[in-house]
Amino acid sequence: MPAASPSPATTPATATTPTAPAQARTTSPANRLKGGLGGRFGPVALVVAAGISVQFGAALAVMIMPRAGAAGVVTLRLAAAALVLLAVCRPKVRGYSRADWGTVVAFGVAMAGMNGLFYQSIDRIPLGPAVTLEVLGPLALSVLVSRRLVNLLWAGLALGGVVLLSGHGGGGLGFGSLDPLGAAFAVGAGAMWAAYIVFSARTGRRFPQADGLALAMAVAAVISLPLGVAQAGSALLVPSTLALGLGVAVLSSVLPYTLELLALRRLPAPTFAILMSLEPAIAATAGFLVLHQAMSLLDALAIALVIAASMGAVRAQRG
Template structure:
């Protein structure tokens, strides 16, 4: 989700509620599930290759700079497209918006701090533990704990010598992002119940941008205004946020939510591919096995959750 909402398995039901329900055969029109699968995979590729592009920008603008640039551009795009209503909301609604914005800004900051220190595939594998643990807990089924054990086995294999081979600080940041991803999912459900369409996400993204911009400007300074860096940062925002969100919404018109969730469980594998192709981050055979175990555990957990 990479730290890129709303690509999370357990949030599928929330995302599906924001899509107009399909009626009869029309649900499978215009390509049906085959096209829906392609759309999901396209969104995943955009999301993880956007994260890889962001990692390549970290030496130029720093973690706080890229977070500020990404959230600000994403907020501008979402506000322009959604045009959310600002007036008329209750204080409780704004409290959820602010909490959602804080979660977005914090999750992105921790994730980018992680990929500055450990390979992208490992970071996403660790981060996806947040949604995985949440789906296991909410499922309340004994079989779910078997999937959790499988995921833990995969995490234990990460790196040639296990987690000890990875930067400890980077691992900590990735696990912190995982916890915030779980918080994001819970807040996403509340946002979906209080605001129509993507209005809540647009407002929360604006809050996240406001929170991250001062620190980003202090960290990167005038480098954020460099035309090349700004253009690449804008591309990161589109690839990591706007494009995946749009593709996921289209996919949910053609796929059953459970199928969509299983496909989204491929995120660690796609991230590993992006890290290899864009950042030249090689993975040992045992690392690939670890990622495969976590992907299998995520897919099994969301298939068996019944939620």
């Protein structure tokens, strides 16, 4: 499951033309090499690091689910992330219209639904397959928005990957032996991820900086609180559980938000989306290293098909 993607910061164009010495400095071979490496690979590294943080945070969440349950972990994550974002952003609450608040509430509902369904999913099925099914939501959104015939090819490729995952029989932790309810939760989380993307963009247009994100996170935390308390009760107040929940919040929310915000200042949105398509592979790696969730070659091939379909759909978009 991805972190929230803040709206990219806009960089105003400079109003003056650099002098000749300045032009010479900026166009020297050394500066071109340094700028090329930093400009091309720096933001990419930030996005990949954010994805690693998110998925290893999800792996940590699986480890503490026996203590607090899936709903309890969601509550800990969203509440901790909301407190951090509200403290850092200090968003204003006055001067907004009813439509503005409606948008941020819808964003919070989508965020709560995406997190809640995803954590219910990884409580039942391996992390890699769960993220693979979840990413179908943004992929479907990309196909619908693009309205290009070639994206039907990418949709078919993704469908082939899912059929391969669910149909080869598997074994152990293979995809063929998935809990049907866990798979359904993952697909539902993907649908909420698509809604999350839509309302994230709308919120970014109505609220400055990350104010809308902080407010939406608070809404999501309030929504998840009753469910978390009902499932975990006083276990949420155990110091060790609180500390681990804070770790999940930092790895899955606070750190990725920061890295993605820095990356989006220098990285085109389509490139960012393509890099986000690597989430299933990162999730499978985290599941293997942290949770010892092995996968077969057919599972890996199926995940690769879904990743390729996501990348192709994003690259086929225009505008």
